[in-house]
Amino acid sequence: MTDLAADTRKVQKSWKDIDLRAVAPFVALALLLILGAIANPNFISIDNLLNVITRSAFIAIIAVGATFVISAGGLDLSVGSMVAFVASLTIMFMNSGVIADPATMLVVAMVLAIVIGAACGLANGLITTRGSIEPFIATLGTMGIYRGLTTWLSQGGAITLRSPDIHSLYRPAYFGAVLGIPVPIIIIVVTAAVGAFVLHKTRFGRHVLAVGSNEDVARYSGIPVERVRTMTYVIQGLCVAVACLLYVPRLGSTSATTGLMWELQAITAVVVGGTALRGGVGRIWGTICGAFVLEIVGNIMLLSNFVSEYLIGAIQGAIIIVAMLVQRSLVRKS
Amino acid sequence: MRKRILGLAVAMTALMGVAHAQDKKVTVGVSIPAADHGWTAGVVFHAERMAKLLMSQHPGLKVIVKTSPDPATQANAVQDLVTQGINALVILPSDPDPLVNAIKEVKNKNIFVALVDRAPSNNDNSVRDLYVAGNNPALGATAGEYIKKNTPNAQVAVIRGLPIPIDQQRQDGFDKAISGSNVKVLAKQFGNWNRDDAFKVMQDYLTKFPKIDVVWCQDDDMAVGVLQAIDQAKRTDIQYVIAGAGSKEMVKKVMDGDKLVPVDVLYPPAMVATAMELTAANFYNQAPVRGSYILDATLVTKANAKDFYFPDSPF
Numbered sequence: 349m350t351d352l353a354a355d356t357r358k359v360q361k362s363w364k365d366i367d368l369r370a371v372a373p374f375v376a377l378a379l380l381l382i383l384g385a386i387a388n389p390n391f392i393s394i395d396n397l398l399n400v401i402t403r404s405a406f407i408a409i410i411a412v413g414a415t416f417v418i419s420a421g422g423l424d425l426s427v428g429s430m431v432a433f434v435a436s437l438t439i440m441f442m443n444s445g446v447i448a449d450p451a452t453m454l455v456v457a458m459v460l461a462i463v464i465g466a467a468c469g470l471a472n473g474l475i476t477t478r479g480s481i482e483p484f485i486a487t488l489g490t491m492g493i494y495r496g497l498t499t500w501l502s503q504g505g506a507i508t509l510r511s512p513d514i515h516s517l518y519r520p521a522y523f524g525a526v527l528g529i530p531v532p533i534i535i536i537v538v539t540a541a542v543g544a545f546v547l548h549k550t551r552f553g554r555h556v557l558a559v560g561s562n563e564d565v566a567r568y569s570g571i572p573v574e575r576v577r578t579m580t581y582v583i584q585g586l587c588v589a590v591a592c593l594l595y596v597p598r599l600g601s602t603s604a605t606t607g608l609m610w611e612l613q614a615i616t617a618v619v620v621g622g623t624a625l626r627g628g629v630g631r632i633w634g635t636i637c638g639a640f641v642l643e644i645v646g647n648i649m650l651l652s653n654f655v656s657e658y659l660i661g662a663i664q665g666a667i668i669i670v671a672m673l674v675q676r677s678l679v680r681k682s
Numbered sequence: 683m684r685k686r687i688l689g690l691a692v693a694m695t696a697l698m699g700v701a702h703a704q705d706k707k708v709t710v711g712v713s714i715p716a717a718d719h720g721w722t723a724g725v726v727f728h729a730e731r732m733a734k735l736l737m738s739q740h741p742g743l744k745v746i747v748k749t750s751p752d753p754a755t756q757a758n759a760v761q762d763l764v765t766q767g768i769n770a771l772v773i774l775p776s777d778p779d780p781l782v783n784a785i786k787e788v789k790n791k792n793i794f795v796a797l798v799d800r801a802p803s804n805n806d807n808s809v810r811d812l813y814v815a816g817n818n819p820a821l822g823a824t825a826g827e828y829i830k831k832n833t834p835n836a837q838v839a840v841i842r843g844l845p846i847p848i849d850q851q852r853q854d855g856f857d858k859a860i861s862g863s864n865v866k867v868l869a870k871q872f873g874n875w876n877r878d879d880a881f882k883v884m885q886d887y888l889t890k891f892p893k894i895d896v897v898w899c900q901d902d903d904m905a906v907g908v909l910q911a912i913d914q915a916k917r918t919d920i921q922y923v924i925a926g927a928g929s930k931e932m933v934k935k936v937m938d939g940d941k942l943v944p945v946d947v948l949y950p951p952a953m954v955a956t957a958m959e960l961t962a963a964n965f966y967n968q969a970p971v972r973g974s975y976i977l978d979a980t981l982v983t984k985a986n987a988k989d990f991y992f993p994d995s996p997f
Contacts, residue, residue, distance in 0.1 A: 388890065390889050390890060391889075393889070395889065396889040399885050399889065403882060403885065499717065499718060502723070502996065503723050503726070503996040504716070504718055504720070504722055504723030504726065504996060504997075505717070505720050505723040505724070505996025505997045506720060506903075506931075506996070506997075508931070523914055598910065599877055599878070599881065599906055599907060599910055601877070601906065603719065603720060603877065603903065604717075604718055604719055604720075604723075605719055605876050605877075606877075606878070608876070646882065647886055650871060650882075650883060650886035650890070651886055651889065651890050657842070657870050657871050657872055658845060660871075660872070
């Protein structure tokens with residue numbers, strides 16, 4: 349009851365108390381939407397926006413996991429390779445035909461993907477915590493391992509889902525829609541909601557932020573620092589697995605180049621979303637917003653008629669920096 | 683009895699004589715990049731396939747296939763091959779210019795050198811005896827010619843690879859082929875020879891242009907993403923997609939008469955096999971092979987598709 353009272357009082361405090369740092373990414377997103385509408389009227393069409401948000405699903409979902417890892421003061425460079433590795437193993441399992449019924453096969457394969465993802469994350473976590481290796485180096489190592497194993501499994505080529513039954517059964521997971529909303533968008537929202545709940549409303553979430561802001565203080569406060577850190581990598585692995593569950597039905601195949609550079613996009617999304625790279629602060633919805641910003645920047649570039657195809661990379665980089673500057677100036681004014 | 687033994691001995695001598703003639707000892711070293719994407723995976727597959735085939739045809743022939751992930755490793759691999767006493771080197775350099783000195787050194791030891799696909803800036807007989815390559819400008823030109831002939835007023839969306847010379851040569855070939863015609867290029871964007879990126883670019887093209895007649899996407903890997911995007915948008919205005927390389931997936935579609943993929947343009951990883959075959963011919967058949975052997979960017983159609991279909995290849 350007292351909690352409730354406290355809550356209402358918080359709401360009653362004027363809008364000046366709204367954390368501008370948390371709002372800033374959304375302002376940047378709104379500015380981009382306006383820019384996009386000016387660049388090409390088709391941009392603001394529902395179809396285009398749904399397309400763009402749908403395909404940002406991979407980065408958005410992976411970045412939810414990355415928010416946990418980064419706010420606990422860690423870093424995971426292996427996520428892109430992990431997508432390739434988990435998705436490849438999942439497809440190979442589906443191709444193995446050990447279960448005849450396509451529906452059962454699909455469910456088992458999906459569970460398997462989740463398990464593999466969690467295991468890959470656990471490996472990253474244990475190497476960094478138990479092995480006391482800098483996360484940058486540890487996950488750089490596993491990045492090479494997961495990528496190399498994928499290349500080996502595919503012999504450098506592509507791993508393609510062979511059974512048309514499973515593919516047609518699975519296809520709606522990416523291309524389907526519920527009440528007009530594409531499935532991947534629903535998955536983004538659910539993943540983010542769960543992530544935000546865990547990070548902000550549970551003891552574990554508070555531990556994550558505490559470990560990220562000051563490891564020593566956290567340790568003296570009796571927080572099992574190693575275990576919390578390891579768990580953030582497992583969460584990252586789970587998020588990668590969820591992204592794979594959406595990735596596999598899209599093209600039904602993986603190759604040695606699947607997920608290349610996705611780790612950098614995920615980290616960028618997290619930072620654009622307002623999470624500090626040094627740890628201690630985590631903003632799940634900001635991260636999602638950051639992932640949208642990245643995808644929309646690319647989309648605007650392609651839809652606009654005035655940017656040479658050779659200059660796209662430069663303009664993208666500039667837009668991201670401008671978006672960050674807008675955020676910073678907002679925060680300073682507060 | 684005696685006669686029979688004598689007969690047998692004669693027969694055996696005769697057989698051994700034949701065997702001897704065939705048993706000319708030749709060792710061929712093959713140095714290729716490691717399989718890091720679809721096309722190089724195809725190169726490895728075809729090099730190994732041809733090695734087996736040649737060794738079974740010529741009992742005295744030994745073919746050693748070595749793959750290397752980068753130019754420095756490949757330079758070492760070439761040295762190792764030379765130490766093993768090779769008579770010929772077939773090399774597809776991962777990057778030709780850093781490797782040109784290593785190749786020259788081999789050539790100076792009077793070893794037959796066959797260079798495949800990627801040529802250094804000074805590609806003459808001081809570097810190699812035989813040069814086998816695909817034709818990048820023709821890959822673009824063949825696609826352009828096909829579009830000009832079959833859909834003279836087509837609006838074409840173009841997806842390019844990466845901004846590197848090969849890509850530019852292909853694009854120039856294409857532009858030249860359609861220049862002066864009514865074929866109109868709507869837009870050009872880079873898809874990085876990657877399925878996922880091509881999917882995104884195609885989605886955006888579909889948003890941007892209400893009517894697209896033809897998509898030229900240069901590469902079979904990118905075509906996978908393009909086709910998926912078209913399928914998702916349920917657009918029926920696109921008449922066909924032209925890709926290139928000759929992957930089993932796309933050649934199969936051509937073979938099966940897929941309406942959206944009526945043709946494919948060849949830039950085959952199997953060219954390494956051509957170089958190996960010609961190198962073997964140099965030693966066993968006394969056929970002159972020195973010079974340049976440029977493969978056409980053949981148009982794969984339903985009629986000839988089966989010649990280019992390798993179901994066991996990873997590419």
